[in-house]
Amino acid sequence: xxxxxxxxxxxxxxxxxxxxxxPGKYLILVDPNDLAKHALEGLDTEFVAKAKPGVILVGGxxxxxxxxxxxxxxxxxxSGVKCVxxxxxxxxxxxxxxxxxxxVIECKGISSAVETGDELxxxxxxxxxxxxxxxxxxxxxxxxxxxxxxxxxxxxxENLRRKMKK
Amino acid sequence: MNITxxxxxxxxxxxxxxxxxxxxxxxxMVMVHDLTGPLAVEAFRKIGTQKVWDNKKVVVILxxxxxxxxxxxxxxxxxxxxxxxxxxLTFYDVGRGGICHQVMPEKGHxxxxxxxxxxxxxxxxxxxFGAFATGIGSTExxxxxxxxxxxxxxxxxxxxxxxxxxxxxxxxxxxxxNIIGNLSVDGAIYKxxxxxxxxxxxxxxxxxxxxxxxxxxxxxxxxxxAPDETIAEFLKDRTPKxxxxxxxxxxxxxxxxxxVDFDVSKIEPQVACPSSVDNVKPISEVGDVPIEQAFIGSCxxxxxxxxxxAAQVMKGKKVKDGVRALVIPASQEVWxxxxxxxxxxxxxxxxxxxxxxxxxxxxxxHIGLLAAGESCVSSSNRNFIGRMGSPxxxxxxxxxxxxxASAVTxxxxxxxxxxxxx
Numbered sequence: 387x388x389x390x391x392x393x394x395x396x397x398x399x400x401x402x403x404x405x406x407x408x409p410g411k412y413l414i415l416v417d418p419n420d421l422a423k424h425a426l427e428g429l430d431t432e433f434v435a436k437a438k439p440g441v442i443l444v445g446g447x448x449x450x451x452x453x454x455x456x457x458x459x460x461x462x463x464x465s466g467v468k469c470v471x472x473x474x475x476x477x478x479x480x481x482x483x484x485x486x487x488x489x490v491i492e493c494k495g496i497s498s499a500v501e502t503g504d505e506l507x508x509x510x511x512x513x514x515x516x517x518x519x520x521x522x523x524x525x526x527x528x529x530x531x532x533x534x535x536x537x538x539x540x541x542x543x544e545n546l547r548r549k550m551k552k
Numbered sequence: 553m554n555i556t557x558x559x560x561x562x563x564x565x566x567x568x569x570x571x572x573x574x575x576x577x578x579x580x581m582v583m584v585h586d587l588t589g590p591l592a593v594e595a596f597r598k599i600g601t602q603k604v605w606d607n608k609k610v611v612v613i614l615x616x617x618x619x620x621x622x623x624x625x626x627x628x629x630x631x632x633x634x635x636x637x638x639x640x641l642t643f644y645d646v647g648r649g650g651i652c653h654q655v656m657p658e659k660g661h662x663x664x665x666x667x668x669x670x671x672x673x674x675x676x677x678x679x680x681f682g683a684f685a686t687g688i689g690s691t692e693x694x695x696x697x698x699x700x701x702x703x704x705x706x707x708x709x710x711x712x713x714x715x716x717x718x719x720x721x722x723x724x725x726x727x728x729x730n731i732i733g734n735l736s737v738d739g740a741i742y743k744x745x746x747x748x749x750x751x752x753x754x755x756x757x758x759x760x761x762x763x764x765x766x767x768x769x770x771x772x773x774x775x776x777x778a779p780d781e782t783i784a785e786f787l788k789d790r791t792p793k794x795x796x797x798x799x800x801x802x803x804x805x806x807x808x809x810x811x812v813d814f815d816v817s818k819i820e821p822q823v824a825c826p827s828s829v830d831n832v833k834p835i836s837e838v839g840d841v842p843i844e845q846a847f848i849g850s851c852x853x854x855x856x857x858x859x860x861x862a863a864q865v866m867k868g869k870k871v872k873d874g875v876r877a878l879v880i881p882a883s884q885e886v887w888x889x890x891x892x893x894x895x896x897x898x899x900x901x902x903x904x905x906x907x908x909x910x911x912x913x914x915x916x917x918h919i920g921l922l923a924a925g926e927s928c929v930s931s932s933n934r935n936f937i938g939r940m941g942s943p944x945x946x947x948x949x950x951x952x953x954x955x956x957a958s959a960v961t962x963x964x965x966x967x968x969x970x971x972x973x974x
Contacts, residue, residue, distance in 0.1 A: 401737055401828060405936040406943075410915035413587040414617060414624040428938040448738035448771060452936060453915070454673040456591055456689035477742050477773055478673055482689035530574065532703075542691050543598045546698065550600070 389511040389538075391468050391489070393442040397502045398429065400446035404458040404479065407450065413457055421457050422464035437466040442506045445472035446497045450479025459483040469508055471496050471515060484533055487541035491515065493526045510534070554709050554806035555778055556744040558799070559684040563667045571708040571809070580666040580683075581609050582696045585652050586625070587616045587917070588671035588689070589632045595694035604639050605700035611661050612636045613644040613652040617918050618910040620646075650883025650909030653677040653765065653851035657757075658885055660790035664779035665800050669693070669702060674851050674933065676767045680760035681787065682779030682800050687768065707773045708809035709744040710735075714751040716817030721967040723861065724759035725853055725931065725951040727751075728766045729822040731814060733832025741771030743809065746802065751816050752777055757786045758857040765852045766933055769829040778802060821966055823929075824949035827937045835954060835966045845928040846871070846959035847940075848952050849880030849907075850914045853931035856881075856889045858952040862931075863895040865956035865967050866902045872962030877904035878920045880912040904959065916940040922947075929958045 406428035408421060415421050426433040443462065449472035450458065459482050462470065469489040473496060483490040491508065493515055500506065504519035515524040528534070539545040553561065557569050564575035584592050589612055596604075604610050612632050617625035629646070636643035642661070649655040653674050656662050664682035669675065671693040678685035688702070696702055712731060718724075732739075745767045752760065760777050767775025778801050784794060821835040848854070848862045859881060871877045879899045881887040887909050890896050896906050913920030914932040921941030922928055928940055928947050935947035948964060957967035 403934075403936045405916075405934065405939045409938045409943075410917040411921075411941075413915075413917055414622060414628060416590065416624075416628075428943045448741060451737060451771065452673065452934060454588065454671055454675075454687040454689055456588070456671075456691060474738065474741055476738075476771060478687050478689060481692060485689055485691040485695075542695055543595050546599050546695055 389509060391442065391508045393440050393468050393506060395444050395500050395502060395504045395506050396436060396441050397444040397497065397500055398446070401448045401451055402445050403452040404450060404455050405452055407458040408455065408461045413455060418460045418464040421461040425461040425465040434465050440466050440468050442508065443467050443470040444496055444500045445470065447473045449475050451476035454478045456482045456486060459486055459488050463488040471508070473497055484536055485542040487537060489537055491526055493524050496524065554746060554802040554808065555682065555776055555800055556684055556709055556746065556774060557706060559665055559667060560704060560706055562665070569706045571706050573706045574703055575706060576701055576703050577667050579609065579669055579696050579700055579702055581611065581661050581668045582693055583611045583613060583652055583656060583670035583672070583675065584690070584693050585616055585672055586614045586618065586628050586632055588693065589635070590628045591690035592671055592693040592697065593631055593635045595691045596697050599694060599698045601698040604641070604697040607640045609700070610639065610697060611642045611656065613649050613655055614646055615649065615651045616911045616915065618646050619908070621918050647884065650881070650886065651851045651854060651911055654855065654882035654886065657681055658790065658883055660787070660792065663787065663791045663793060663795060664783065664797065665795045669696060673768050674765050676772065676775050677761050677765040677851060679764035679767065679774050679776035680757065681783050682777065684774055684776065686774045705742070707742055707744040709746050710740055711808040711811040712745055712747050713811060713813045714747060714749040714816060716751055716815040718816050719820070721953045722816065722819055722821055723951040723953060724755060724762045726819055726822040727814065727816050728763050729824050729832045729949065730819050732766065732770045732830050733822070735770050735812065737769060737828055737830045738771045740767065743772055745770070745772040745775045747775065747777045753780065756857055757782060758855040761855070762852055769933060821951060821954045823954065823964060824935055826935055826946040826948065829933070829935060829949065835964065838964050841927065841948065841964040842962060843875060843929050843958055843964065844926040845920065845922060846875060846877040846955050847913055847920060847928060847930040847932060848955050849878065849882065849912050850932035851882060852933040853952050854880055854882030854886065856886050858931065859886070859890045859895050860893070862952040862956035863898040865953050865970065866904070866960060867898050869902055869960045871903040871959045875959055875962050877902070877959040878913060879904050879906045881909050883909050913940050929955050929964060931955045
């Protein structure tokens with residue numbers, strides 16, 4: 387995983403749930419690229435086209451609440467989302483995202499400091515987020531080392547494979 | 553320590569744990585179903601381990617797209633059937649079990665003091681039995697298949713004290729909706745919700761399951777209730793080993809992040825209006841809301857007690873023209889019991905359709921979906937945009953009694969008013 391990520395922001399509100407991120411009727415799809423075609427369609431039917439070049443999602447409180455479906459972060463990752471920054475996350479979504487190698491950062495105050503279209507620069511290694519469009523900067527608490535390791539390996543499976551080889 | 557801390561300490565080989573501490577816990581049971589299992593199987597293969605760490609501790613249940621409604625779903629079922637067979641796992645096929653969260657305790661896969669993880673967010677239901685139980689994703693389930701372990705950050709606990717006697721046709725569902733309405737959908741995020749107090753002690757197993765089931769709807773990591781004789785009685789012929797209850801009670805000096813108090817005698821039937829579970833109002837304040845569909849079922853409210861209550865309301869009445877009513881018993885065991893008690897006859901006489909035990913329309917993936925502009929009153933747990941079909945449909949969450957009364961009148965109705973009219 388790259389520790390430095392840059393991209394345009396797409397902002398959503400509070401309590402973005404897994405049913406709008408990926409509706410239940412698509413859970414029978416297996417290929418992550420197929421899942422990605424329906425990412426966030428419940429909220430914005432244009433989302434997939436907007437995300438394609440690679441974007442950073444910014445959310446409010448309780449991002450990813452609801453179901454345990456890992457297909458939700460998978461759909462985001464394969465639609466072009468490079469990272470999700472939110473005021474807070476629902477815990478299963480947070481773990482799922484890390485486990486599939488989609489970086490997630492909790493950052494208080496982020497939603498009022500970012501508008502859709504702003505350019506963001508994130509540096510995981512030091513816990514820094516900068517909105518280069520308006521100059522606002524945030525220092526966030528770094529994730530524990532073992533979680534950073536999972537992200538660095540690209541997900542939990544790769545992390546376990548590496549550890550089990552030892 | 554409180555009960556959540558005690559269970560996590562024991563599972564991670566520690567004498568004591570504190571909120572914020574990260575522990576590596578041994579898992580007593582892991583469950584996956586037909587929509588989360590296939591991804592877990594694929595991830596498990598990628599890890600490269602040949603066999604699961606303990607085949608007696610992995611349960612596979614088909615319940616979401618059941619019976620298979622499409623070729624794709626049939627393929628997923630086939631994957632899970634083969635995996636369960638190859639790994640010699642406990643497996644509940646179509647017609648053998650029902651909704652995973654009903655089947656797990658019914659079939660004795662849940663015991664007080666256990667650490668249970670499931671690839672489904674409503675795994676927190678088993679907190680009703682004094683277990684630490686929480687939802688995880690598919691990849692993490694695969695990691696548990698391989699290692700039998702999982703990391704947890706020990707959660708701070710919110711103590712939810714409940715007193716008072718339920719009024720007629722006011723149910724544990726109304727209580728938990730009222731709690732979520734007060735605490736909000738992120739009010740317990742990352743935290744444990746411990747339900748206590750005199751009302752909880754007198755509550756049935758079914759009612760306790762409804763409370764713990766919806767703990768996740770306020771963001772909680774787990775919902776939990778200290779086990780007692782009611783739980784022992786339910787589990788005695790189901791669970792092979794019953795642990796010592798005394799060791800699982802929260803200490804008198806246990807620490808809580810905060811305490812909130814509820815008095816159920818002051819609660820009237822509640823409704824969670826679209827499209828957030830904390831958009832809760834007493835039914836007297838929701839106004840005139842016509843409905844096209846009424847759903848009684850799900851892991852929240854598809855148990856025999858729920859069906860009895862709904863049947864009591866619907867007996868001798870008819871589902872209003874223009875409304876379709878779906879009744880889905882939570883498991884084969886509940887289905888059989890409902891049949892023996894004559895409840896299914898009451899529902900079909902009223903014009904409701906009784907379907908096979910499965911998740912049904914709750915997650916909008918299988919049967920009973922909603923068209924744009926339609927409204928459904930449902931005994932399930934989520935009313936998110938698009939949850940039960942069209943993103944332009946509306947879902948109202950309520951108790952089985954309120955759903956049954958609304959099915960009869962064709963609009964959101966206080967079950968007590970319907971009774972008064974009869």
